[in-house]
Amino acid sequence: MSPRIDRNTKVILQGISGRAGRLHSRLMHEYGTNLVAGVAPPKDINKINGIPLFPDCASAVKATGATVSIALVGAYDLLAALQEAVAAGIQMIVTPTEGMPVHDALKAKRLTQEAGVLWIGGSTPGMAVAEVAKLGFLPDVSLKSGALGLMSKSGTLSYESGFRLAQRGVGTSVWVGVGGDPVKGARYSDLVPFYAADAQTRALLIIGEIGGRDEEDFAEALKAQAFAKPVFALIAGRTAPEGVAMGHAGALTYGSHGGYAAKRAALEAAGVTVFDTLNAMVEGVARKLL
Amino acid sequence: MYLLEHDAKLLLAHHGIPTPQGCLLTDAAQINQLPPGPWIVKGQITAGGRGKAGLIKTATTPVEVAAQTAGIIGKQAKGRTVRAVRVEQQVHGASEAYLSMLLDPAAAGVRIIMAAQGGMEIESLPQDALRIATAAPDASVLAAAAEKLAATFDGATGKALAESGRAMAGAFMATEALLIEINPLFVHSDGSWVAGDAKFVTDDSALPRQPEQHALLANADGPYLETALKDAHGCDYVVVDPAGEIALLTTGAGLSMMLIDEMRSAGLKPYNFLDIRTGGLRGETKRLVSVLQWMHQGPNVKVLLINIFAGITELGEFSQLLVSALQAVPDFKVPVVARLVGNGMEAARTVLAKAGITLHSDLDAALLEVRTHLGAGQ
Numbered sequence: 001m002s003p004r005i006d007r008n009t010k011v012i013l014q015g016i017s018g019r020a021g022r023l024h025s026r027l028m029h030e031y032g033t034n035l036v037a038g039v040a041p042p043k044d045i046n047k048i049n050g051i052p053l054f055p056d057c058a059s060a061v062k063a064t065g066a067t068v069s070i071a072l073v074g075a076y077d078l079l080a081a082l083q084e085a086v087a088a089g090i091q092m093i094v095t096p097t098e099g100m101p102v103h104d105a106l107k108a109k110r111l112t113q114e115a116g117v118l119w120i121g122g123s124t125p126g127m128a129v130a131e132v133a134k135l136g137f138l139p140d141v142s143l144k145s146g147a148l149g150l151m152s153k154s155g156t157l158s159y160e161s162g163f164r165l166a167q168r169g170v171g172t173s174v175w176v177g178v179g180g181d182p183v184k185g186a187r188y189s190d191l192v193p194f195y196a197a198d199a200q201t202r203a204l205l206i207i208g209e210i211g212g213r214d215e216e217d218f219a220e221a222l223k224a225q226a227f228a229k230p231v232f233a234l235i236a237g238r239t240a241p242e243g244v245a246m247g248h249a250g251a252l253t254y255g256s257h258g259g260y261a262a263k264r265a266a267l268e269a270a271g272v273t274v275f276d277t278l279n280a281m282v283e284g285v286a287r288k289l290l
Numbered sequence: 291m292y293l294l295e296h297d298a299k300l301l302l303a304h305h306g307i308p309t310p311q312g313c314l315l316t317d318a319a320q321i322n323q324l325p326p327g328p329w330i331v332k333g334q335i336t337a338g339g340r341g342k343a344g345l346i347k348t349a350t351t352p353v354e355v356a357a358q359t360a361g362i363i364g365k366q367a368k369g370r371t372v373r374a375v376r377v378e379q380q381v382h383g384a385s386e387a388y389l390s391m392l393l394d395p396a397a398a399g400v401r402i403i404m405a406a407q408g409g410m411e412i413e414s415l416p417q418d419a420l421r422i423a424t425a426a427p428d429a430s431v432l433a434a435a436a437e438k439l440a441a442t443f444d445g446a447t448g449k450a451l452a453e454s455g456r457a458m459a460g461a462f463m464a465t466e467a468l469l470i471e472i473n474p475l476f477v478h479s480d481g482s483w484v485a486g487d488a489k490f491v492t493d494d495s496a497l498p499r500q501p502e503q504h505a506l507l508a509n510a511d512g513p514y515l516e517t518a519l520k521d522a523h524g525c526d527y528v529v530v531d532p533a534g535e536i537a538l539l540t541t542g543a544g545l546s547m548m549l550i551d552e553m554r555s556a557g558l559k560p561y562n563f564l565d566i567r568t569g570g571l572r573g574e575t576k577r578l579v580s581v582l583q584w585m586h587q588g589p590n591v592k593v594l595l596i597n598i599f600a601g602i603t604e605l606g607e608f609s610q611l612l613v614s615a616l617q618a619v620p621d622f623k624v625p626v627v628a629r630l631v632g633n634g635m636e637a638a639r640t641v642l643a644k645a646g647i648t649l650h651s652d653l654d655a656a657l658l659e660v661r662t663h664l665g666a667g668q
Contacts, residue, residue: 277555
C-alpha cells in the first residue's frame with residue numbers, strides 16, 4: 001500500500017487508553033486525521049476523545065472498515081499488536097514506540113512482508129501528509145504542504161529540518177519517519193517507487209544517520225529505479241565514536257560497518273547531493289525547489 | 291551493546307561454543323590464575339582494530355605475561371582506556387576459517403557468512419572467498435541453512451563450519467544477537483575447532499529479558515557505561531571528547547548527533563552526546579540533575595548549551611524543571627546558553643530570564659553566544 005493518506009482514510013488507534021494514546025488521539029484528530037476507532041481493553045467507558053472503543057482490532061475493523069492503524073503500546077507488546085492488526089486486515093500500520101526488541105522486529109517484518117502490509121516503524125515519530133492528516137507526533141509547526149518528499153530515521157532532526165524548510169518557504173508532500181531501529185518496516189529503498197510515481201513530490205530529501213546500510217540500499221534503489229527527481233541527503237553521526245549506540249538502537253558502527261564515509265560515497269555515486277550542515281541543506285533544497 | 295571479547299567468549303561458552311582457556315586480568319599482579327601457556331595477551335575494549343592499536347601481544351613466561359599486561363592496561367585506543375586484558379592459551383597447528391551471523395534488515399532474516407580463510411578483517415578477505423546465505427529468524431531454520439552452506443566446504447573445514455554454524459545458530463537466536471563473528475575460527479586437522487576471536491553485538495532493547503546480558507551492567511563504572519546509564523536513567527549519554535569544552539543538554543538522537551558534527555566542523559569542542567528524552571521527564575528534575583552532575587565531571591567544560599526542539603513538550607514547564615535542576619547542582623558554575631523551539635516559548639522566556647538565562651530561538655545565535663563565553667574564559 002502507498003503511504004499517502006487523506007482525510008477519508010479510516011484509521012484505528014491500538015492502545016488509545018494509555019497516556020500517549022489519549023494525548024495523541026486528540027492531537028491527530030485536531031490535525032484532520034480520520035480516527036474512526038480505538039482499541040483498548042474493555043472498561044466501563046465506550047469513547048475516548050469522542051472516538052468509539054473496541055476490545056480488539058478485528059471488531060474495530062469490522063465495524064468501521066478501517067485500513068490503517070497506529071499502535072501506541074509498549075515495546076514488548078508491539079509484535080502482538082502487529083500480528084493482531086495484520087490478522088484483522090489492516091493494510092498500513094505505524095508503530096512509534098521505541099525499544100522494540102530486534103528479534104521481534106525481524107518476526108514482525110516477515111509477517112508484514114508476507115501479508116503485503118506497509119509497516120512504518122518502530123522508533124518513529126510517524127508520518128504525515130502536510131496540512132491533510134498525520135499518524136504520530138510530527139509537530140504542526142514543521143508541517144507545511146509542498147513538493148518535497150521527506151524520509152527520516154530521526155524524529156528531532158526531521159522536526160528541525162521541516163521547521164527550517166517551512167520558514168524558508170519549502171513544504172513537504174508525504175513525510176515518512178522510517179525510524180531509528182536497525183530492523184524496521186519500510187526502509188528508504190522500499191519507498192523509492194512510491195516517490196517516483198507521486199505527482200505532488202518534485203524532489204526527495206532523506207535524513208539519515210550512521211549505522212546499518214539503509215542509505216547504501218537507498219542509493220542502489222535510486223539507480224535501479226532511474227529516479228529522475230532531485231534527491232538530497234543529510235547524514236548525522238559523522239564524528240560519532242565506534243561501538244556505542246548513539247541514542248538510536250540502529251545508530252551503532254563497528255569497524256567499517258555502518259560508517260559515514262561509505263554512506264556518503266554510495267549516495268553521491270547515485271547522484272544524491274549530500275549536505276554537511278542543516279543550513280546548507282535548507283539553502284540547497286530551497287534553491288532547487290523555489 | 292558491543293561486548294568485550296572476554297564477555298563475548300563467556301556468553302558463547304554458555305551457549306555451547308568452545309573458546310581457548312583464558313582469564314581476565316585487571317592488574318599484572320594477578321598472574322597466579324593463568325591457564326597453561328604459552329599465551330596471548332589481549333587488551334579489552336569495545337571496538338575492533340586492537341592488533342593495529344598494539345593491544346595484542348604474545349608471552350611465553352608468566353613474567354612476560356605480567357610485563358605485557360602492565361604495558362597494555364592504561365593504554366588509550368579508539369577513545370577508550372584499556373582496563374583489562376584477556377590472557378589465553380595460544381592455539382597451535384590449526385588452520386584459520388571465518389564464521390559470522392548478522393541481521394539482514396532487508397530480508398528480515400539472518401545472514402550467514404563463511405570462509406575457509408580467516409584471521410584478518412572481513413573487508414580484507416578476498417570477496418570470492420566469502421560464501422553467504424540468508425535464513426529466517428528461527429533457530430532450526432538458521433541451523434539447517436548454516437549446515438547447508440558449510441557442506442560447500444571440504445574436509446576438516448567443512449566439518450568445523452557445520453558444527454560451529456549449528457552452535458552459533460542456537461546462540462544467535464537465544465541471545466537475541468545483532469552480530470556474532472568468530473574470526474579466526476581455529477580448525478584442527480580432525481575437524482575439531484575453537485573460537486579464536488569473537489565479536490558480539492547484543493540488542494539493548496532485549497536486555498530486560500536477557501538476564502545474563504543484563505548482569506554485565508552491574509558494574510556501573512565498567513565497559514558498558516552508556517548502556518548502564520540508559521538502563522538506570524532512561525536517557526542516552528555518551529562522553530564524545532573527555533577534553534571537550536561544551537556540555538550539551540539536548541533531546542533527540544539525530545539532532546544531537548548532527549549538532550555535534552556541525553560544532554566539530556566549526557572548530558568547537560563538544561563534551562558529550564545526550565538524548566534526554568524530554569517526554570520522559572514526567573515533571574521531575576531527577577534525570578536533569580543526574581546529567582548536570584555527569585557534565586560537571588568534564589574537567590574542561592566551560593559552557594552549557596541547551597538545544598531542545600520540542601514537538602509536544604511544554605517548554606515553560608521544562609524551563610522550570612531546568613532552573614530547579616541547575617539550582618540543585620550549584621557546583622556546576624558555567625554560563626548557560628539556551629535555544630528552545632516549541633510550545634510555551636513565552637512562558638519559557640520568562641522563567642529563564644529570572645534565572646539570568648537568555649532564550650534563543652535561532653541555533654546560530656545560540657552558538658555565537660557559546661563562542662562569546664569560550665572567548666571570555668581564555
